[in-house]
Amino acid sequence: MSQQTNKVLPQGVAESDFRAALEQFRALLGAENVLVESEQLVSYTKIMMPGDVARNTPSAAVTATSVEQVQGVVRICNRYRIPVWTVSTGNNFGYGSAAPGQRGQIVLDLKKMNRILHIDAELGTALVEPGVTYQQLYDYLQEHDIPLMLSFPAPSAIASPLGNTMDRGVGYTPYGEHFLMQCGMELVLANGEIYRTGMGGVEGDNAWQVFKWGYGPTLDGMFTQANYGICTKLGFWLMPKPPVSMPIEIKFEEDTDISDIVEFIRPLRLAQVIPNAVVIAGVIWEAATCNTTRAQYTTEPGATPDSILKQIQKDKNLGAWNVYACLYGTREQVEVNLNIVRGALQQLGKGKLVTEEEAGGTQPFDYRAKLMTGVPNLQEFGLYNWRGGGGSMWFAPVSQARGSECDKQYGLAKQILNKHGLDYVGEFIVGWRDMHHVIDVLYDRTDDDERARAEACFNELLDEFEKRGYAVYRVNTQFQERVAQSYGTTKRRVEHALKRALDPNNILAPGKSGIDLNNGFEL
Amino acid sequence: MDPKRRFLLKGMLASGAGGALLGSAGLAQAALGANRTGRVPTLLLSGSTEIENSFGAGVRAALPPGADFRPLRAGHVDAFAEACRSLSGNRPLRLIGMLDDASGELLIARARHAGARVSWLGLHAVDNRQTRHQIVNAPGTRTAVLALGEQLGTSAAGFALKSEQPFSEGRDLSLAGRRAGATTSDWATHLGHALAEPGRPVDSAALAARSARLEGRFVSFVIEV
Missing domain, CATH: 1.10.45.10 (Vanillyl-alcohol Oxidase; Chain A, domain 4)
Structure with missing residues (x-):
């Protein structure tokens, strides 16, 4: 039996109590599912935030394989007052990954609870456990020839639908606002009881995955981005696979075009001519995802000069802004909608439309097309090689879907990032009436000075955006207390x-x- | 005073970790205890030909003749996938390697998912001005940190080495050097050597002859299944 070789304890827990708790975890889960040796825990400390690793070091990690085991873990934690940080697959890169939010918390890793419990091909619903990945779900749909399409975030292959939805993540299809598509949760509460939302509490009911509201207060939302329960099952809706999907890109030459782009897109999105969560991606984002690194152009420290960004734009055949949208339906429907988009673009008088055929399988078009048509891939990990050094924090303020708002946010973000010697690596995701402005604050964790600048930059981004009435919808664990204040x-x-x-x-x-x-x- | 010894003492003073650090005389002794891998097969994963010719050369040089060793071909499209598969296999093995940041991030996630043991996780940034190294390691690979520090201290132009010890009561190790004019080319070769066989004496001249210059940003790792 492995003994604890690390010296980390949960806050406020005596060593003897922790040892007793570990014994009970072993009895419940089996010794192989109770990780206490340093070597077993190093991978749980892999963070991309600027703080020291020690801040997010667990005292132990435990893996459960059933709801009953999760209930048992919670009861033991209650008995000894042990704080427990739960992860589904723990691949929430840039938001905290699998590391606990506070030093000493034990990690409850639900990766082994990975059963696809039900797929209804006719109703387009799924019910899954926390450890299921989008790739697993995609493979299942392919193997069983089920004509349904997934919506997922960029690290799609290894991310968990349950984890992403519980953290209110977004994707790139018409079902891209994932929490909107959620239908039915099962949660283990802190006292060990099981609570099911919506219709899930009704004995013999079969509408759990089709009717969200149930009866009385609807509490699903309060369990997302929260710590009131551990989600052990999640239901959600899947889009019927359309006969035709036509991904398109529209390239815009100047970064000052952002306001016009948003005004051009919004009516098309609201009218569902373009039904998916459209992306408007900046030049560095697109360059990095097609394997361009900063070092290929400069090794000078600081923000990358605009002259180099223009050169990259030219070399890689990118726009300053690159709009990705997808049209879905029958061939006739897609044709009609494409004509509407072309007409609107002609009226706008700028922007070059590129079809899949014209893109010819090149990146970044290819991975963007996959994201919009439900094919998992990991191409966007290229972002981490832009600057390198393992530092990444998502700064994700929301705004109205108005050109003037996006223009204001873009200008402010770039100015603050550049002031701290960092680059604007951002994209806007067009929601129903909102914009998720997603910026990857990339920095080199090996450089103490750059780490300090990245941290100061993130604080300044939060402060300055807040002064103008903006706040983020999601943040990494280092800044969660600060964002709550907003x-x-x-x-x-x-x-x-x-x-x-x-x-x-x-x-x-x-x-x-x-x-x-x-x-x-x-x- | 021997320059190596002077360098280490300076580092000990800089980090405030005097009591926790070993001097160079203690290295070999510590290494004997640290070499716990026995004869588990070693799999080498190099993210590029440059890594294979530097870090990989160090790993090859360290392993004794006849060691069960298999390199995964750098840049081969299936190498990463094979490494990931090996993490989930039943066969005990040691995966040593160096990758770019994106691939390294993915590999560590896969290692965690497979329940593998990660005894070394390093971030490295190297350009023509300096090298920077940030390590999170389990106690068993502390010797490799010291070996890297010793090598950087004797041959790197300018460097910063930080080793975080999040699981121990000992303090973090932080070393830095600003010496001008020396080469930075063989740090990766020495690191590969130190991670592969911490107890094996280093033939610096032979390693230098094998090493190729390596610049950029990298993730190094030792993972045991």
Whole structure:
């Protein structure tokens, strides 16, 4: 039996109690599912945030294979007041990965709960466990010749639909707002009880994955980006695979075009002529994902000069902004909608439309087309090689889908990033009426000075955007307390009242989204 | 005073970790305890030909004749996939390698998913001005950190080496050097050697002859299944 060789303890837990808890975990899960040796835990410390690794080092990691085991883990944690940080597949790169939010928390890794419980080909629904990946689901649909299409984030192959949806992630298809497509959760509460949302509590019901609301208060949303329960099953809707999918790209030459692009796209998106979550990606993003690195152009420290960005744009045949959209339906429907898009573009008087045939299988068009048509891939990992050094933080403010707003956000973000010697590597994802402005703050973790600049930059981004009424929809674990402050004290007091009621011992992921009973918020 | 010894002492003072650090005289002794791998087969994964010719050359030089060793061909489209598959296999093995950041990120995620043991995880940034190395390692590979520090101290133009010890009570190790005019070309070869066989004496001249210059950003790792 492996003994704990690391010296990390959960906060406030005596070593003897922790040892007793580990014994009980072993009895419940089997010794091989209780990881306490340093070598077993190093991979859980792989972070991309600027703080020291020690801040996010677990005391142990445990893996469960059933809901009953999750209930058992929660009961042991309650008994010894051990804080537990849950991950599904832990591939939330740039948001915290598989590392716990606070030092000493144990990680409950649900990777082994990886059963696809049900796919309804006629109704287009799925019910999965936390460890299921999009690749696994894609393979299942292919093997069983089920004509349904997935929507997923860029690290699609290895990410978990459950994890991404619970963190309110987005994809690039018409079903790209993943939480909107969620239908039915099963949660293990802090006291070990099982709670099912929507129709899930009704004995013998078969509408759990088709009707979201059930009866009385609908609580699904409060369990997302939260720490009130551990999600062990998630239902969601899948889009019927259309007879024709036509991915297109529209390249725009100047970075000052962003306002016009958004005004051009919004009516088409609202009218569902373009039904998918359209992407408007900047030049570095697109260059990096087709294997361009900064070092190929310059080794000088600091922000990459605009003159080099223009050169990259030219060399790689990119736009300053690259719009990716997809049309779906019958051949006739797609043809009609394509003509509408062409007409609108002609009216705009700028932008070059590229079809899949014209792109000829080249990157980045190819991986973008795959993302919009439900084929998993990992091409976007190329972002991590742009600057290199392992640092990445997603800064993701939302805005109205208005050109003036996007123009303002882009200008402000670029100015702050460049001031700190970093690059604007961003894209806008066009939601129904909103924009997710997603910026990858890439930096070199091996460089102490750059780490410090990245941290200062992220703080300044949060501060300056907040002054103008903007806030992020999601953030890495290092900044979750800071972002919670942006949303106001009343919200925090309500959240802590719920926490106190549902998890009085504060064992479930304390600190998640700034919710931690040690914060002292009272309603 | 021997320059190596002076370098290490400076580092100990800089890091405040004097009590926790070994001097060069203690290296060999520590290495004996650290070489726990026995004769587990070694798989080498190099992310490029340059890595294969530097880091990989060090690994090859360290392993004794007849060692069960298999390199995965650099740049081969299936090499990464094969390495990932090996993590999930039943056969005990040691995967040593160096990749670009994107591939390294993916590989570590796969190692975690497979429940493999990661005893070394390094980030390296190297250009013609300096080298920077940030390591998270389990206690068993501490000797390799010291070996890398020793090599950088004697031959690197300018360097920063930081080793985080998140699981131990010992303090982190932080070393830096600003000496001008020396080469940075063989750090990766020495690192490959140190990770493959911490206890094997280093023939610096032979290693230098084998090594190729390596610049860029890299992730190094030792993973045991």
